Amino acid sequence: MLYLRNARYLDSVTFAFFEGNIAVEEGKNGDIRLDVVIPPLPERNVGDREFDCKGQLVMRALSCGHHHIYSILSRGMPPLPRTPQNFNEMLELVWWRLDKCLDNDMTYASALAAGLFMAKNGVVFCIDHHASPLAADGSLSAISKAFEQIGIGHLLCHETSDRDGIDIAMKSLAEHERFFAAGGKGHVGLHASFTVSDDTLKAAVALAQQYDTGIHIHVAEARSDQKHCLATYGKTVVQRMKDAGVLDMPKTILGHCVHVSEEDKAILAASPVWIAQNVESNMNNNVGLGDYSFSKNVMFGTDGMHSDMIRSAQAAYFTGVMTEGQTLDGAYKRLRNVHRHTALHGPVGDGANNLIIFNYDSPTPLIPDLSHGNVLGHFFYGLSAKNVSTVVSRGKIIVENCRLVSGDEEEILAAACEQGKRLWEKLR
CATH class of the missing domain: 3.20.20.140 (Metal-dependent hydrolases)
Structure with a gap:
């Protein structure tokens, strides 16, 4: 279980705000629970982790509908x-x-x-x-x-x-x-x-x-x-x-x-x-x-x-x-x-336990509420990928403080460059 402390969670559908602690289940299409009491260390299961959001904005993560990697x-x-x-x-x-x-x-x-x-x-x-x-x-x-x-x-x-x-x-x-x-x-x-x-x-x-x-x-x-x-x-x-x-x-x-x-x-x-x-x-x-x-x-x-x-x-x-x-x-x-x-495809890993923690310092108030709030104004005119600080996938942190933790960034990019050179040689 991943515990997010001091989160400002914004529901991706209703735009309702919740401030407090969140429990995030692991696994494909796992769920989240709001307003939880984080158990003390002796009462946690092996593998449980606590992460302090420090009041940062938390939203459901994003998905891409059509890519060519x-x-x-x-x-x-x-x-x-x-x-x-x-x-x-x-x-x-x-x-x-x-x-x-x-x-x-x-x-x-x-x-x-x-x-x-x-x-x-x-x-x-x-x-x-x-x-x-x-x-x-x-x-x-x-x-x-x-x-x-x-x-x-x-x-x-x-x-x-x-x-x-x-x-x-x-x-x-x-x-x-x-x-x-x-x-x-x-x-x-x-x-x-x-x-x-x-x-x-x-x-x-x-x-x-x-x-x-x-x-x-x-x-x-x-x-x-x-x-x-x-x-x-x-x-x-x-x-x-x-x-x-x-x-x-x-x-x-x-x-x-x-x-x-x-x-x-x-x-x-x-x-x-x-x-x-x-x-x-x-x-x-x-x-x-x-x-x-x-x-x-x-x-x-x-x-x-x-x-x-x-x-x-x-x-x-x-x-x-x-x-x-x-x-x-x-x-x-x-x-x-x-x-x-x-x-439609069943539990494929696009569940509520995929989350983004944004480091978003706004010059104007962020007002929740689907009908009378201004969340979308912030999303389309203020947010960008540079505000993505920490990312949770299937209940596990894969990006922490803007660095990939599920792989080695330098090794990944070096390997891509090497394969890119091979590809370009074929194209010449």
């Missing part, structure tokens, strides 16, 4: 053969060159580094969409191993597509089956409609149904995805997914959905699936910004741009004011919607 090794990568002129060329010249060079050592190092950054940003759960088409076998286990070392809960998938041939696509699906059969949790990953054949789509849906999960796929991220689908199949991407049964599965995640039609929006609004919004990536790729006001099942991701969900939420709010009349409350609900999604 392998992109960690792309920072400062060698110059491209030429400058991409559109989104498809960005894929061909950057990401599809890079992901073909990955092996499991690189994937493992990427996951450790991403886990380090997430932990220090108060993000302790990650839904990842991995791509290593020529090294699929064992890749999901490599990510899972790294995340477990850091203390990052996870739902994983491998990006399946036909861009490298049907044999490579089937190896990707086989990696899902191997991972799920061994007890791993996640989705069945697909790249996007324009790189997935009907046969591969059908096989992926069958696999997702077999393991009671959903599909995780990019949908209409750029206009080109829609144009290809209309020209090839005579229907939009959303309609194609609907006909294939993808939208019948409540655990399905559709990434982006920037260029969906009004008819598509009506279909999605009536389905139980989830949409992952990634505005910074959309701006970086110059594909536009979407309006997601039609759905209640929208959550935020980073799309591999970074590992900071406070930053993602703030970016989504500021752009959303222009694109869909977004409000502070609406943006915050989307940030927390990921917990609703992870709950």
